[in-house]
Structures are given as C-alpha cells and as structure tokens.
Amino acid sequence: MSDQAISSVEAGKAGEVRAAPKGIMLAWYRFKKSLATPDPYLMVFGIFLWLGTYYLLTEGWKVPRFEKIPGPVEVITEFFSRDPIWGTSLFTEDFHTNVYVSCQRILISFGLATGLGVPLGLFMGWSRKFKDYAFPILETLRPIPILAWVPLAIVMFSGFETPIIFLATLASFFVTTLNTLLGVESIDESYFRAAGCLGSKKHHVFWHVVVPGAMPFVFTGLQISIGVAWFSLVAAEMISGDFGLGYMIMDSYMVNKYVSMVMAMISLGFVGWITSAMVRWAGNRMMQWRVKALALEGR
Amino acid sequence: MAAKTTTGSRKKAPAASGGRGAISIRNVTKIYDPEGVNVMAVDNCSMEIQAGEVCMIVGPSGCGKTTLLNVIAGFHSLTHGEIYLDDELLCGPGKPLAKQGADRMVVFQNGALFPWKSLLDNVAYGPMVQGVLSKSDARDKALDMLAEAGLKDVADKFPGEVSSGMARRAEIVRALINDPKVLLLDEPYRAMDALTKSIMHEALLEMYDRTKVTIFFITHDLEEAIFLGDKAVVMTTRPARTKKVVDVNIPRPRDYKLLSSEEFRILVEEAKDAVHEEAIKAFEAGERELA
Numbered sequence: 043m044s045d046q047a048i049s050s051v052e053a054g055k056a057g058e059v060r061a062a063p064k065g066i067m068l069a070w071y072r073f074k075k076s077l078a079t080p081d082p083y084l085m086v087f088g089i090f091l092w093l094g095t096y097y098l099l100t101e102g103w104k105v106p107r108f109e110k111i112p113g114p115v116e117v118i119t120e121f122f123s124r125d126p127i128w129g130t131s132l133f134t135e136d137f138h139t140n141v142y143v144s145c146q147r148i149l150i151s152f153g154l155a156t157g158l159g160v161p162l163g164l165f166m167g168w169s170r171k172f173k174d175y176a177f178p179i180l181e182t183l184r185p186i187p188i189l190a191w192v193p194l195a196i197v198m199f200s201g202f203e204t205p206i207i208f209l210a211t212l213a214s215f216f217v218t219t220l221n222t223l224l225g226v227e228s229i230d231e232s233y234f235r236a237a238g239c240l241g242s243k244k245h246h247v248f249w250h251v252v253v254p255g256a257m258p259f260v261f262t263g264l265q266i267s268i269g270v271a272w273f274s275l276v277a278a279e280m281i282s283g284d285f286g287l288g289y290m291i292m293d294s295y296m297v298n299k300y301v302s303m304v305m306a307m308i309s310l311g312f313v314g315w316i317t318s319a320m321v322r323w324a325g326n327r328m329m330q331w332r333v334k335a336l337a338l339e340g341r
Numbered sequence: 342m343a344a345k346t347t348t349g350s351r352k353k354a355p356a357a358s359g360g361r362g363a364i365s366i367r368n369v370t371k372i373y374d375p376e377g378v379n380v381m382a383v384d385n386c387s388m389e390i391q392a393g394e395v396c397m398i399v400g401p402s403g404c405g406k407t408t409l410l411n412v413i414a415g416f417h418s419l420t421h422g423e424i425y426l427d428d429e430l431l432c433g434p435g436k437p438l439a440k441q442g443a444d445r446m447v448v449f450q451n452g453a454l455f456p457w458k459s460l461l462d463n464v465a466y467g468p469m470v471q472g473v474l475s476k477s478d479a480r481d482k483a484l485d486m487l488a489e490a491g492l493k494d495v496a497d498k499f500p501g502e503v504s505s506g507m508a509r510r511a512e513i514v515r516a517l518i519n520d521p522k523v524l525l526l527d528e529p530y531r532a533m534d535a536l537t538k539s540i541m542h543e544a545l546l547e548m549y550d551r552t553k554v555t556i557f558f559i560t561h562d563l564e565e566a567i568f569l570g571d572k573a574v575v576m577t578t579r580p581a582r583t584k585k586v587v588d589v590n591i592p593r594p595r596d597y598k599l600l601s602s603e604e605f606r607i608l609v610e611e612a613k614d615a616v617h618e619e620a621i622k623a624f625e626a627g628e629r630e631l632a
Contacts, residue, residue, distance in 0.1 A: 230451075230453070232449045232450075232451065232453040233453055233455060235414070235416055235441075235447065235449070235453065236447070236449065236453040236454075236455070238415070238416075238441040239414065239441055239442075239443065239445070239446055239447050239516075240443060240446075240466055240467040240470060240471075240515075240519065241442065241443040241467060241470055241471035241519070242470045243470065246470045250455065250458075250466065250470075251455070254455070254457035254458075255457070257457070329457070330499070331456055331457045331458075331499040331500075331501060332456070332457075332501070334499055334501060334502050335456065335499060335500075335501025335502060336501075338501065338502060
C-alpha cells in the first residue's frame with residue numbers, strides 16, 4: 043500500500059529503522075529485551091528456591107522421611123560421573139538404551155495416534171453422519187483409565203513391546219481425536235459459507251477450510267497428547283516393560299538404587315519437555331498465519 | 342489508491358437496461374423454529390432491485406435484514422414467497438433453499454477471508470475451485486485485481502497481518518474476481534471508525550463505477566445508505582417488512598463533499614424519521630438478534 047511505501051522511504055532517510063531481525067538475531071533481541079523485565083530473574087530465583095529446598099530437606103537438614111531420598115548434589119554428581127557408584131550415569135550404555143527405547147516407543151505411539159486421531163477427528167467434524175456412527179463408541183471408551191487397559195493389552199498382544207505401544211497410543215489417540223473434532227467445530231460458520239459462495243465442492247471445503255481451520259486446536263491437542271503418551275508409556279513400562287525410562291525407575295526402585303531412580307525421573311522431565319517443544323515448533327511452522335497474527339497482537 | 346474512473350455521471354440505475362443482477366423479492370416470509378416456538382424474522386417482504394442498482398437495506402439491529410440476505414445467498418431456506426434473479430427462480434415454492442453459487446457473492450459482517458491463506462490465495466481461490474482458471478492463471482488475475490484495488494504490496498500477507506480496511510477491500514476483490522451478478526454486503530464497515538469508513542466508501546463507489554455490479558448492502562448507518570445507494574429500503578423491526586423506499590437521485594460519481602450538501606441532508610432526514618420509529622419499537626421489544 044502506498045502509505046507503507048512512504049514510511050519506508052522516510053525510514054531510509056532517517057536511517058533509524060533497520061530491517062526486522064530474524065532467526066538467531068531475533069532471539070538475541072528478545073533475550074536482551076527480556077533482561078529489562080523481572081521475568082528472567084524471577085525464573086532463576088524460582089529454580090534456586092526449589093533446588094535449595096530440595097537440598098536442605100534431603101542433604102542439608104536430613105529431615106525425617108526425606109533422608110532416604112537422594113539429594114541434588116548426589117544425583118548430579120552421579121549423573122555426570124564417568125564411573126558411577128550405582129552403575130548408571132549419562133555415560134553408561136544402559137542409560138542410553140533406556141532413553142533410546144522410550145523415545146522410540148513414543149515416536150511410534152505418538153505417530154500412530156496422530157495418524158489415526160487427526161483424520162478421524164477431521165472426518166467426524168466434517169461429516170455429521172460419520173460423527174453419528176463413531177462418536178458414541180469413542181465417548182464410551184475414552185473415559186476408561188489407561189491403567190484399566192493394562193491386563194487386556196497384555197492378553198491381547200504378545201511380547202513386551204506391543205502392549206506398551208498399544209497403551210501409549212490409545213491414550214494419546216483419544217486426546218488427539220477429541221481436540222481435532224473440537225477444532226473443526228470451532229471453525230466459524232462464515233468460512234464455510236464463504237467457501238460455498240465461492241463455488242467450492244465438498245473436497246475443497248475439506249482441504250481448504252476444515253483442515254487448516256482445525257489446525258490450531260489440533261496442535262493444542264497434540265501438545266497434550268504427547269504428554270499423555272509419555273504418561274501412559276511410563277505406566278506401561280513400569281508394569282510390563284523391558285528397557286525404557288519407566289522400567290529404569292521401577293527396576294532401580296526394586297533394587298534400592300534410588301539415585302538411578304531419580305535420574306530416570308529427571309531424564310523423563312527433560313525428554314518430555316523436548317518432545318513438547320518439538321510439537322510446538324512444528325505447529326508454529328505449519329501455522330505461520332497464526333503466528334504472525336498473534337505476534338502483531340503482541341503475543 | 343487507484344485513480345478515480347471518470348465514467349460520466351450517471352443518474353439512477355437505468356432500469357434493467359439489458360444489465361444483469363436484477364433481484365425480485367416477492368412476498369417472502371421466513372419463520373425460524375429453533376425451539377418449537379415460531380419466530381417470524383421476515384414477514385411478507387417484497388422489493389424489486391434493478392440490474393446494476395445499489396440497494397441499501399436499512400433497519401434496526403436484529404430486524405431480519407441479514408436473514409433476507411442469507412435467504413438470497415442460499416444459507417437459509419425461506420418459508421413462503423419467492424425470489425428471482427434475472428427472472429430465474431432462486432428459491433420459492435418447492436425449492437425453499439437457493440443453491441449457493443458464485444453469481445451471488447457475500448461479504449460478511451465480520452469478514453470471512455480465510456485467515457490461513459494469503460490475500461492473494463484468498464482472491465485466487467474462487468476461480469481456482471470453480472475450475473474457471475488454472476491455479477497460476479487465477480493467481481495472475483488475482484494479483485492484477487489486488488493491484489487495481491491498491492493492495493499489490495500486501496498481496497502475500499495473511500489477513501491477520503493487514504488492517505481491517507485492507508482486509509475488507511481484499512474480501513470485496515475476492516468476490517469480484519468471480520464476476521458475480523450481485524454483491525451481497527452485510528454491514529461490512531460496521532466496526533470501522535468514521536475516517537476509515539469514508540475511505541472504504543469511496544473505494545466501494547470507485548469499484549462500483551467500474552463494474553456496475555448489483556449491490557445489496559445491509560447497514561444501519563443512514564448516512565452510509567444515502568451516500569452509497571441508488572435507493573434505501575427502510576425495514577420495519579422484526580418481522581422485517583419494507584416500510585419505506587427512499588430514492589436517492591444523486592448523480593455519480595459521488596465523493597465525500599456530498600456529505601455536507603443540502604440534498605443529502607434532506608434525504609437522510611427523510612429516512613431517519615422512518616428508521617427512528619422502528620428503532621424505538623425494536624428497543625422496546627428487546628429481542629435478541631437473530632443470526
């Protein structure tokens with residue numbers, strides 16, 4: 043628009059307005075800006091408050107009921123030790139195997155749940171008839187807690203691997219499906235009307251309105267779903283696993299290796315956080331229209 | 342903004358001079374029945390809109406104006422009566438719901454550009470899905486039309502990145518690229534400030550002078566109605582009927598100076614009396630607006 047052209051000419055003269063920073067420079071700019079707010083300091087303070095409390099309870103004052111729990115110093119020393127006392131650290135083979143196996147299971151389960159759940163949710167939202175068929179069953183199965191499926195999963199599937207993957211998939215599948223369905227239902231009616239006016243056929247409406255319109259909800263769903271997948275994966279690994287971080291927790295507990303147990307817990311926190319961030323990143327990549335609009339609103 | 346076209350001044354729309362987009366609304370009644378209680382939104386409403394005419398529909402909020410538009414567009418069915426477009430039955434007995442189509446393009450109250458498509462892709466969408474143009478041809482044409490509307494530089498932006506005025510203008514371009522017979526606008530400038538509004542008005546008039554498309558424009562802003570329209574149809578409060586038709590015999594092209602002229606004032610006053618009465622009734626009835 044012409045007024046934009048004018049403002050950029052003026053900016054050129056004044057030499058003040060630079061090109062908008064991108065990539066790492068943008069991150070750096072945001073970081074510098076955030077230092078002027080209390081946020082980062084409060085965050086650092088918060089982390090130390092938690093760690094400090096943890097330290098005092100376990101290693102400092104050795105408060106009753108806490109004295110058996112490994113403290114932060116012990117855990118961190120063990121974690122980064124090349125020669126761990128309890129046999130497991132960041133540098134030992136079995137730790138790598140456990141992390142790798144859990145991540146692989148999550149990849150498969152989350153992939154399956156997304157691959158099945160998103161299309162199912164989209165179709166249910168798009169076609170009234172399809173929803174009438176599928177929704178009642180889904181709504182009956184969904185409230186069954188994932189732990190209630192454990193015996194059935196063990197009976198139904200052979201070996202260690204398939205029951206675990208089944209359980210993790212199932213939990214995250216329900217979340218994904220329901221959120222996708224809500225996503226389609228949240229699309230403003232006027233987009234469907236506009237598409238109708240513009241001469242769309244049914245498949246155009248599906249690909250150009252239903253799919254992109256549901257995306258924000260789909261990705262919200264996927265964020266929750268990957269969390270649920272980890273939750274049910276660990277539960278399944280604790281019960282019937284062979285390798286994996288859940289198994290590591292249970293196994294260490296059984297043989298009183300509490301340090302290893304806490305290490306597995308912390309690892310779960312980190313890996314879960316990373317996978318969530320990956321989902322968020324993918325969502326932002328796919329929904330540039332939303333990211334840009336929200337950015338202009340200052341979010 | 343594009344230069345004003347100087348297609349000589351034109352009095353009222355030449356009555357159906359072989360043009361297209363004449364709408365004939367005959368005794369249309371629409372009854373909603375959402376909860377087993379009949380709600381009459383439109384009652385025995387008739388009006389004739391000539392081809393190439395700008396017809397402004399004025400009435401208090403929630404009076405059933407939008408319902409009428411929705412019936413014409415094919416979003417809602419009608420209960421009684423019939424509507425013709427160029428002597429062809431759109432909807433009527435035996436065919437309560439008009440088929441949605443690109444001959445009647447709607448510009449929505451809150452804007453309905455697809456937020457996930459760039460302005461360019463939004464505009465190119467219609468011809469592409471109708472199979473009228475290939476994707477690349479549609480994009481070329483869309484870019485030309487956006488440029489004509491002064492939106493070339495923002496063609497690649499998403500609707501969420503541009504001002505509401507630009508988005509609205511792009512939405513009108515998205516409608517016009519399909520070469521519709523009728524443009525149905527549902528209070529498109531409702532949420533805009535007066536300054537933006539006046540710019541939008543001039544852009545719309547400029548576009549109209551170029552295309553001479555029939556315009557069915559819903560508003561509750563009387564000045565807007567008189568400024569833009571060939572006639573302003575004042576509707577009663579719900580159920581909507583035509584209460585008064587104010588003919589606006591002001592030559593085109595028009596510009597904002599008209600707003601302070603005497604003849605403009607007189608016409609606004611004339612319409613105001615009719616609308617005011619209905620607004621009071623509507624307020625006292627205090628009914629919730631219908632979709």
